[in-house]
Amino acid sequence: MSDNRIKSYGDFWPFYLREHARPVTRVWHYGGTTLALACLGALIVTGDWPWLVGALLIGYGPAWIGHFFFEKNKPASFKYPLWSFFSDFRMYFAFLSGRLGRELERAGVPAGLGHNSQAGAQ
Numbered sequence: 472m473s474d475n476r477i478k479s480y481g482d483f484w485p486f487y488l489r490e491h492a493r494p495v496t497r498v499w500h501y502g503g504t505t506l507a508l509a510c511l512g513a514l515i516v517t518g519d520w521p522w523l524v525g526a527l528l529i530g531y532g533p534a535w536i537g538h539f540f541f542e543k544n545k546p547a548s549f550k551y552p553l554w555s556f557f558s559d560f561r562m563y564f565a566f567l568s569g570r571l572g573r574e575l576e577r578a579g580v581p582a583g584l585g586h587n588s589q590a591g592a593q
Contacts, residue, residue: 480554483547487558488578490538490547497562497571499537503530504563534559 477483491497507530514522531548538546548555565571576582 477551480557483551483554484558484561484574485578487547487555488562488575488580490542490544491562492575492580493537493542496537496542497566499533499541500559501563501566503533504559506530506533530559 477486491500507526510522510526510529514520514526531546534548535546538544546555547558562571562574565574
């Protein structure tokens with residue numbers, strides 16, 4: 472499905488996963504998300520609001536590197552910012568829980584791209 476036919480989040484999620492087909496792109500996302508969560512933790516502990524800016528920059532920066540240099544596509548956050556933000560965390564926690572392989576298969580991401588349930592972020 473092309474992104475111009477996306478009408479609901481149910482349409483968006485498989486599109487999002489296909490936009491993250493390469494494992495290296497997902498690894499860049501996981502790194503950015505982990506660091507962004509650390510920044511949010513620092514915000515909570517210190518109360519210093521610059522950590523929020525850091526969370527945004529360090530969360531999106533690595534993800535965009537993955538898209539521009541490895542996946543060779545434009546981040547979905549440019550067109551679907553809220554759904555992309557939510558989906559980044561959904562993908563992250565699906566990876567951590569071992570469910571991402573099944574989600575990728577349902578979205579039509581070729582199995583040869585190293586996403587089986589036991590392999591994680593190969």
